[in-house]
Amino acid sequence: MSLAFRAAVAERGFDVELSLAPGEKVAVLGHNGAGKSTLLNILAGTLRPDSGTAVLGDRRLFDLGPRRRHWTLPHTRGIALLAQDPLLFPHLSVLENVAFGPRVAGTAPKQSQVRAEHWLDEVGVPELATRRPKQLSGGQAQRVAIARALAAEPRLLLLDEPMAALDVAVAPLLRRVLGRVLTDQATIMVTHDLLDALLLADRIVVLDQGRVAESGPTDEVLQHPKTRFTARIAGLNLIRGSFADGTVTDGHGLSVAGTLRDGVTATTGVRAAAVFAPSAVSIFREPPDGSPRNNLAVTVAELEPRGELVRVRADDHHGHFLAADVTLRSVADLDLYPGREVTYSVKATGVTIYPL
Amino acid sequence: MSLAFRAAVAERGFDVELSLAPGEKVAVLGHNGAGKSTLLNILAGTLRPDSGTAVLGDRRLFDLGPRRRHWTLPHTRGIALLAQDPLLFPHLSVLENVAFGPRVAGTAPKQSQVRAEHWLDEVGVPELATRRPKQLSGGQAQRVAIARALAAEPRLLLLDEPMAALDVAVAPLLRRVLGRVLTDQATIMVTHDLLDALLLADRIVVLDQGRVAESGPTDEVLQHPKTRFTARIAGLNLIRGSFADGTVTDGHGLSVAGTLRDGVTATTGVRAAAVFAPSAVSIFREPPDGSPRNNLAVTVAELEPRGELVRVRADDHHGHFLAADVTLRSVADLDLYPGREVTYSVKATGVTIYPL
Amino acid sequence: MTTTVEEASVRSSRDPRSRLYSGLPRWIYLPAVIGGLFVALPLVAMMLRMDWARFGVLIASPSSLAALTLSLQTSFTSMLVCLVLGVPMAMVLAREQFPGQRLVRSLVLLPLVLPPVVGGIALLFTFGRHGLAAPVMNLFGISVAFSTVAVVMAQTFVALPFLVVSLEGTLRSVGQRYELVAATLGARPSTVLRKVTLPLVLPGLASAAVLSFARALGEFGATITFAGSLQGVTRTLPLEIYLQSYTDTDAAIALSLVLMFVAVVVTVVTASISERSLA
Amino acid sequence: MTTTVEEASVRSSRDPRSRLYSGLPRWIYLPAVIGGLFVALPLVAMMLRMDWARFGVLIASPSSLAALTLSLQTSFTSMLVCLVLGVPMAMVLAREQFPGQRLVRSLVLLPLVLPPVVGGIALLFTFGRHGLAAPVMNLFGISVAFSTVAVVMAQTFVALPFLVVSLEGTLRSVGQRYELVAATLGARPSTVLRKVTLPLVLPGLASAAVLSFARALGEFGATITFAGSLQGVTRTLPLEIYLQSYTDTDAAIALSLVLMFVAVVVTVVTASISERSLA
């Protein structure tokens, strides 16, 4: 089931073009308000764009523009949408919820029930069949919602942050369920979570301010981001500039030394990206006198705790916000706070360079 | 302003005893549903316990029990409560919001305004005075809410996850504001965030299922937790048992070798805790043949992504869930998933042992 | 000593449910109780005036029974008509946005505030023999004057706004999210309506229906003006009460009490049912 | 070809606001429009019947003007009384939990369904010279029957439930959180009420007040029974309409149109004000 999609919603500053190969699973990443939900809603048919066209497999979903007013209703599209809130119908039992899709498609009650039982089994909660939705935990409800969406046998499944509302303890199990049941299912999944993308998606599409910022195979995009925005999502620091002698120098004169990515070559003057992980950064109060080749004077902008680590973001005065991960203890010891001047130190072996 | 507090709410399984030295700042930690908000609501006077007594400074807040029905109304207590949602009065300007406390306490309009301006200045947003609450961002609104609470000059300030609803980018700035303005303010702050506790609190109280699980000076509790629950909150693995020969052995025969905490001694047979950080754990598919003294056979239970790292929790079949932090890449390389059998390997130098 | 304030505030603590702070100033109970009494006393006064010994006889007279039966039948029918017309109206008002929506909503509300007699005159002007709709109605040989149908029309006219207004509120507060999910699962709009929307708003629908039933039950002015008053055909309970009040005040009171009783039972029962199903 | 379904569904797309899927089956517009016409046509019919050339003369007669003035005065006063009694009632119903709450709520609703004439009789039984409250009232030398005060009482009796029911809904949906915050900032309950609760529910309060004003404006049956019909003292606009209908139907229609006009203006204006302040 291939998808060709283009749509614009002026009011939301949304203008996205997208195409999917048959059976491909796509993760859509992006900041809050980037237009991820807008994309899914247009596809599902609950929001009509100002203009655009979309074709799923052999069927036109919409074709809107000057003089073109083709628009199909959601229930004719074969596209199921599952959001953060499972939204199980509260007046139906779990089994009836899952059987809803088959039933409204005209399948006989008996057969619908069999199919519902099959999918409940697939998502690992066959024992919940007779419960009411309000008797379920968040994780159970979300599994049932997945079963319900799949039982409708959609040609395309849309998932809008399906794990965002779940306990951290439940999300991994659900991720595993999804990994198993989505094997042959064309899927577009919106997520804030790198792990989802990594484990479940063949391709990543990054949206920024209603536009596609980057798109490509999952590994490639995450390991070698081309835009600073994607780098930030992937949790990496990225500096773009021209390459010369193992060093990338940006327009403001900031230079970062590093090692070329395996198997690539670069000629002097070519546009290139230098990428390093926050964990590769050490923080010093005074510029250190040691082996690391890269010492950047920065001003701490914000501290964001992540478990035992704290991610420190700092302004390098060249237009970059660079992240470093340090321990809670170091934050206290170094007396880090927004506004403090420190030095980021990165070994050249921790920096990967590749041409853009 | 010292506080002596004891209260029980049978319906919520809540039974907490607590006392505070004058001016002490306390962080209350605990799982969802542990009773943190219940504690604050009883103190603020918006919830009446079944029984209990509380005295703040020289004033009795309540004294409930068989035949004892002393209960003061919230507005007479001098206890301000600030929750996750800033709840600025939408029909008043920012300045009027902050001046609300002084005004209802009978201060003259002019003076109230001066005081409101002072506190807006303190929290760093004097320029917002004339705005309406709906014209503020989440972080701005929360700062104004802090100013409003402080302008009421409460004898005790209660903060219920004041930063939970804020963008990660805004929280650190607000934390800094709090650190500055709360200097001389008796405060009880509920938080899920270690960094808050570390930076803002003198003391930590950990609640679990409506009871105080642990309580003590911040550093002591976080570095040397006494209960597994607290260890988990502090992001550490804890095994309790009896000490013998540099090793702690629990009731199920699980042994962990480590090094004694600086400056303490332990005799054989004494009850002791062995603590190690998730980052000290390496994961192997097969038991490795190397220097680490501790190799524990475990079953992966869940994967929880945290930035570039993934926290793996695994069951050691001795009643512990042990955490390990590995990179995203390792999760994929090791093919980790819930149910997989692996080995956790920890060097003895990574394990701290201290008597309980 | 601050005891006075404190003690007073614990007064209601004997009720275990009131452990949450209500924050009401104490003086507010004074006007609230006065208001409650103002509404309740007249009802009590009516009961006290009743000659209970004659109650059974009074309400069992043939004309009373005929009126009661007719009232229950027509009110029930009106409720059904209100459902058939009012549910779609509420759905369109709640789910669609169109220009002039506010005006339409306030027009629909108008029968609430129109004196019912004026409403009856307006109905005569519309559906009467020489009314606005007469040409169309004559074409189909329909004549409603002086028939039970006219009673139902008058009752529907005054009761419809109650149903529309309260159901629109329910629909808005339930929101559209479940309906959208059902659509993406392949359910066509009619199916969504039948299998999702209506079951979801059932408690609200029930209480809206009851409100319209109760209003229809009490309808007097529009009925007498538009439908007339003939025993067994158009003379509903309120009309019978009015007529009885000429000759036998006791009978009128007795019938009023019956009317009130039916209304209270229906509303209390529905309220408790819908509260339970919401819980 | 699925064109038919698709094309039809885009019909409303000329309205830029309807970019969101409403999910209504198309057939639902049929009963909705029929329902709308059923309510609107009678009002149109009345306007068509009006002899507009005489309109000005008819509504400007001394008795009409006296009735209009009296109606506006008494309805406004009733609205104030409804506010004074109804706001506390709504607050207690919304914020407190007490046994029998459901019964109290349905008793308060009763005047909604009681035929107003019966309501008037009940008021006579209570506040009339020989009524239930007479001993108390005589003690203070108060006599209300057949005075303008009686008109206000009759109107308040029927209008109060409108205010209480709609305000209680608003109070519940606004919730108690702001009130609790204000209390922890040191505001006593009365201050919270004045400085927080009332300003917060202002839009809902305004529309509830208007609803009660409009209902009071249209009150007929209880007024004529309890207060009588003295020009300038108790003869409000609906009573004048009733009297005029004996002799001059045109005048009655003209006055009804005036009544409707006042009601629509007041409701539309308030609706748009409260929508604006909610936005």
Next chain:
Amino acid sequence: SGSATPSQTSTLTIYAAASMQTTFDTLKTTFEAEHPGTTVMLNYAGSQALATQLVEGATADVFVSANDTQMKVVTDAGLNAADPRVFATNQLQIAVPPSNPAAISTFADLTKPEVKLVVCAPAVPCGAATVKVEKATGVTLTPVSEEQAVTSVLSKVQAGEADAGLVYKTDVIAAGDTVTGIEFPESSEAINRNPVVLLKSAPQGELGQAWIDLLFSEQGQQVFADAGFGAAQ
């Protein structure tokens, strides 16, 4: 005390059946001219509503009923200062729309099956009169509606909803040219009497008596005759 002292202003309160509205409004002007400083307050409603109000303690000087029945309610309660007197009488007429679509000309025509006839319910005075006529003539009417009030009968004839209605002659005259009245001899079988009485608790007893006197005066009787009433008894 009040009426004799012209310098004082006084108010005379009269509870009058709604059917008296036109005539009493005329007489009010006359009366106020003759008694400077006096205001006449007229409370018009159905006789039955007025009787209830009086029994429930309303204060008035004069009660004017549209029939003997409601007067009896008041006298039975002992509220009267003197015996009621009948100052005018009234007779039924057939009211038809101006076009007279059913071509009614006699009382017997009302029994034609295609005629939509509305009458008053037996409980109200005009209905009681209708029953009397039926009994006296042996004719059985089959009305489509038995209305609660004369106005309801009239408005249905005016609207053309009914082909004919039985109401009082005075009502037909008051309705002007919106209906046409048809006299029928059988109406003499049921003469309706309009009694008036001074009330015991009258605050303005003398003025009240003056009003009653006005009703029986030549001038008063002329006003009633113009409105279609029969003479006092």
